[in-house]
Amino acid sequence: MALGNSKNQKTYDTDGLKVPVSLGVIMDGNGRWAKKRLLPRSAGHRAGAENLKELCRNCGNYGVKYLTVYAFSTENWVRPEDEVNALMKLFVEFFNKYDPELEQEGIRVRFTGDIDALPPELQKVCHEGEERSKDRPKMQLIVAFNYGGRREIVQSVQKIAQDIKSGKLNPEDITEDTISNNLYLPDVPDPELIIRPSGEMRLSNFLLWESAYSEFWVSDTLWPDFGYDELTQAFRDYAKRDRRFGGLSSKDQGEARK
Numbered sequence: 001m002a003l004g005n006s007k008n009q010k011t012y013d014t015d016g017l018k019v020p021v022s023l024g025v026i027m028d029g030n031g032r033w034a035k036k037r038l039l040p041r042s043a044g045h046r047a048g049a050e051n052l053k054e055l056c057r058n059c060g061n062y063g064v065k066y067l068t069v070y071a072f073s074t075e076n077w078v079r080p081e082d083e084v085n086a087l088m089k090l091f092v093e094f095f096n097k098y099d100p101e102l103e104q105e106g107i108r109v110r111f112t113g114d115i116d117a118l119p120p121e122l123q124k125v126c127h128e129g130e131e132r133s134k135d136r137p138k139m140q141l142i143v144a145f146n147y148g149g150r151r152e153i154v155q156s157v158q159k160i161a162q163d164i165k166s167g168k169l170n171p172e173d174i175t176e177d178t179i180s181n182n183l184y185l186p187d188v189p190d191p192e193l194i195i196r197p198s199g200e201m202r203l204s205n206f207l208l209w210e211s212a213y214s215e216f217w218v219s220d221t222l223w224p225d226f227g228y229d230e231l232t233q234a235f236r237d238y239a240k241r242d243r244r245f246g247g248l249s250s251k252d253q254g255e256a257r258k
C-alpha cells in the first residue's frame with residue numbers, strides 16, 4: 001500500500017515493514033540538541049515541538065492509530081523554573097496555535113497523566129484540546145503530561161481500593177484487567193513498540209504497566225533530528241522482531257509439536 005504525500009514528498013509504503021497500531025515515543029535529547037548549537041534549552045524544546053508535528057504527520061500517514069509521546073514527567077518539575085515555564089508556554093502554544101495543523105491531519109489530541117494535579121489554566125488547555133479534537137478520525141496523539149508510570153499504577157490501585165471499600169468489588173476478583181481498566185486511558189491499546197532516541201536505554205517511568213511486552217527501539221539521534229527515515233527504519237526492524245509473549249516462536253512451536 002503506497003500512500004504518497006505530495007506536501008513533503010514522502011512515501012508511506014508499508015511493504016517490508018510493520019506499522020504498530022499503538023506506538024510510544026520518548027522524546028529525549030532536546031537539551032543536548034540545543035547545547036550543541038550554543039542555544040538555550042528552551043530552543044531545543046521548541047525544535048522538539050516542531051518535530052512532534054512532523055512525527056504526527058508521518059505516523060498518521062503510515063497508519064499508526066495511537067501515538068503516545070512523553071512530554072513531561074511527574075519528575076520534570078525539579079528542572080530550573082525558567083525551563084519549566086518555557087515548556088508550559090510551549091505546550092499551551094502547541095495545543096492552541098498548532099492545532100489547525102493537527103486538525104488538517106485529522107489528529108485527535110488526548111492527555112494521559114495526573115492532569116487533575118496541574119494548575120487550572122493548564123487543565124483548561126488539556127480539556128479544551130481534547131474536546132475540540134474529539135471527532136478527528138485519523139490518529140490519536142496521546143500526550144503524557146505530568147505523567148509517571150508508577151503514579152498511574154498507584155492511582156489505579158486507589159480507585160480499586162475505593163471500589164472494595166464501597167462493596168462494589170471483592171479483593172479476590174482483582175485481575176490484571178482490573179488494574180488495566182483503572183489506568184488513565186483504558187481504551188488505548190498497550191504499545192507494541194516504544195522508540196527512544198538520544199542514546200539512553202531506559203524507560204524513565206514511561207508506560208510501566210502498558211509496556212510489559214512492548215518491543216524497544218533506540219537510536220543515538222537527538223529528538224529534534226529524529227525524522228521520517230529513522231521512523232521507517234524502526235518499523236522495518238520491528239517487522240523482524242519475534243514477539244513471543246512468554247511462549248515459543250511460531251517456528252519453534254511447530255518443531256515442538258513434531
Ligand code: FPP
Pocket residue numbers: 027028029030031032033045046048049052070071072073076090091094143223
Ligand atoms: C527530554 O529532553 C524532553 C523533555 C523533558 C520535554 C519534551 C518536550 C517536547 C519535545 C516539546 C514538545 C512537546 C509538546 C507536547 C508540545 P531533555 O530536555 O531531557 O534533553 P537532554 O537529555 O538532552 O537534556
